[in-house]
Amino acid sequence: MRTEIKHTWFYNQSPQEIWDYLTKAELIEKWLMPNDFELKLGHEFKFTTNPIPSLNLDGKFYCKILEIIPLKKLVYSWNGGLSKNNPTLETIVKWTIIARENGTELKLVHSGFKKDNASILTAMFDGWDKNIQKMLNQINSN
DSSP: OOOEEEEEEEESSOHHHHHHHHHOHHHHHHHSOOBOOOOOTTOEEEEEOOOBGGGTBOSEEEEEEEEEETTTEEEEEEEEESSTTSEEEEEEEEEEEEEETTEEEEEEEEEOOOGGGHHHHHHHHHHHHHHHHHHHHHHHHO
16 A cells, blocks of 8 residues: 655746745645645644545644755645544655756655555645646746
8 A cells, every 4th residue: 555645846946936835824825725834843833725524634734844954855744634633644744855957856755644544645646736736837927
């Protein structure tokens, strides 16, 4: 069984532009979800979306920033379920930014999915790709 999601994308934009879309709450909201993100090690924040009862998700994802290497790496926990105190999903999101000669490579590893998270993993695999496409559209429209 697969326990992680891996994606790699390439952008013509600079690492700074990509970093901003991963680390500024108002920009994250444009491509992912409403949130109270702050770029501080240990900061606990929440993403909010519509509940998805079929996946046992109440629409709230509780996260905590675990690692920051400016313009290079961002790691946070990503937990969810039917309540904050009883998560059925306890995962880690790792973003890696690599400067290239003609742009930026962005890598995502979303790990820690368990056997009973198989449906969520499948939904999120496609969801990450769709949301990153929204990010690219936002960047290109600015």
